[in-house]
Amino acid sequence: MTLTPPPANIRKPVYLDYAATTPVAPQVAAKMAECLTLEGNFANPASRSHMLGWQAEEAVEHAREQVAVLIGADTREIVWTSGATEANNLALKGAAENYRILHKAGGHIVVSAIEHKAVLDPASWLEAQGFAVTRVQPNHEGIITAENLQAALRDDTFLVSIMQVNNELGCINDIKSLAAICKSRGILFHCDAAQSAGKIAIDVKDLGVDLLSLSAHKFYGPKGIGALYVRRAADVKIAAQIHGGGHERNMRSGTLATHQCVGMGESAELAQNNLVGDAQRITELRDLLWHGIADLPNLKRNSTSSQCVSGILNVAFVQDESHGCDGEMLLLSLRDLAVSSGSACNSASMSPSYVLKAIGLNDTQAQASLRFSVGRYTTREEIEFAIEHIRSVVMKLMKS
Numbered sequence: 371m372t373l374t375p376p377p378a379n380i381r382k383p384v385y386l387d388y389a390a391t392t393p394v395a396p397q398v399a400a401k402m403a404e405c406l407t408l409e410g411n412f413a414n415p416a417s418r419s420h421m422l423g424w425q426a427e428e429a430v431e432h433a434r435e436q437v438a439v440l441i442g443a444d445t446r447e448i449v450w451t452s453g454a455t456e457a458n459n460l461a462l463k464g465a466a467e468n469y470r471i472l473h474k475a476g477g478h479i480v481v482s483a484i485e486h487k488a489v490l491d492p493a494s495w496l497e498a499q500g501f502a503v504t505r506v507q508p509n510h511e512g513i514i515t516a517e518n519l520q521a522a523l524r525d526d527t528f529l530v531s532i533m534q535v536n537n538e539l540g541c542i543n544d545i546k547s548l549a550a551i552c553k554s555r556g557i558l559f560h561c562d563a564a565q566s567a568g569k570i571a572i573d574v575k576d577l578g579v580d581l582l583s584l585s586a587h588k589f590y591g592p593k594g595i596g597a598l599y600v601r602r603a604a605d606v607k608i609a610a611q612i613h614g615g616g617h618e619r620n621m622r623s624g625t626l627a628t629h630q631c632v633g634m635g636e637s638a639e640l641a642q643n644n645l646v647g648d649a650q651r652i653t654e655l656r657d658l659l660w661h662g663i664a665d666l667p668n669l670k671r672n673s674t675s676s677q678c679v680s681g682i683l684n685v686a687f688v689q690d691e692s693h694g695c696d697g698e699m700l701l702l703s704l705r706d707l708a709v710s711s712g713s714a715c716n717s718a719s720m721s722p723s724y725v726l727k728a729i730g731l732n733d734t735q736a737q738a739s740l741r742f743s744v745g746r747y748t749t750r751e752e753i754e755f756a757i758e759h760i761r762s763v764v765m766k767l768m769k770s
């Protein structure tokens with residue numbers, strides 16, 4: 371079967387959606403390719419009876435070490451998962467199930483109102499199973515304050531889940547302070563670090579978290595692999611959600627995908643080595659983009675927090691109903707850019723982003739907002755092109 375190639379006149383859009391996913395780094399892809407075919411490291415890492423199995427296990431354990439180093443964990447605290455969605459599910463459902471076994475009752479869970487759906491949906495599912503759930507509102511910058519968290523806690527709260535970096539806004543929560551509040555009350559603290567890992571320095575011991583979720587494809591690793599950090603302590607217990615063989619210290623069964631683990635490990639080490647340089651360059655490009663469009667009429671930057679991850683710029687292209695662009699028209703007109711309207715997860719439906727609404731935007735403003743996310747392979751030329759493209763599209767839409 372031959373596939374019809376796309377017509378030559380279709381130019382690839384400039385990719386400014388690194389917060390949705392990143393391309394795999396070439397050196398990472400090369401390492402992964404070595405773990406697939408007969409000549410390569412293809413054996414089952416759980417095969418204990420031959421050398422090929424041991425070699426695969428060695429590769430997986432080296433990758434586990436690379437991931438552990440990225441977040442300051444012990445290798446025994448890393449549980450491989452299929453991504454951050456599974457890691458979040460394991461953290462929330464695993465902790466909840468364990469609580470119910472111990473207390474013969476459903477307790478109280480606190481999450482932020484602007485978590486990724488991969489936390490909000492498991493929380494709602496647990497609510498339907500008899501647990502109580504409180505969703506803490508952020509401030510106008512998207513930050514979860516200590517006061518708001520404290521006000522949500524109850525005597526029967528056993529789990530709090532707050533993300534480190536919000537995927538739509540890029541704002542950074544003070545996880546260390548929030549986790550300390552929970553620790554003093556004996557409450558487990560989970561953090562979704564899918565948008566922060568590999569972008570800002572993370573030390574789980576310093577942050578004081580009990581559980582932390584990672585996703586490789588957000589830091590130039592492959593899709594379909596992630597990890598859950600589970601602090602080694604008697605009071606941090608989670609019940610497995612996938613059974614079958616007792617892999618990953620009984621917390622997550624299933625044959626490990628050597629190439630995926632190796633890919634995540636390599637991308638973690640690469641991110642660690644490039645942490646400062648990447649952040650500096652990406653911040654410069656992000657600021658160049660903002661300064662190139664900031665003077666356009668009726669523009670408003672969403673989230674003005676000074677604590678913001680390097681790559682994300684979220685902008686509303688409307689002030690009120692009568693001044694600004696139609697969000698759908700804007701996205702349709704920006705054909706030469708790959709960007710997100712609010713969040714990738716919301717783009718299928720044109721319902722306004724719950725994150726933007728939570729920081730005070732109305733439906734019109736939220737629907738006329740775009741998230742630009744810059745990454746490791748973004749060039750100055752691409753940003754300059756994006757600025758020109760946005761300027762001409764917005765000016766055209768304003769006139770009509």
Ligand SMILES: *Cc1c(COP(=O)(O)O)cnc(C)c1O
Pocket residue numbers: 389390452453454455456486488533535536537562563564565584585586587588594595596
């Ligand atoms: C991407 C993302 C996820 C989901 O990760 P997957 O590995 O794609 O399942 C969860 N949380 C946040 C904050 C994310 O950005």
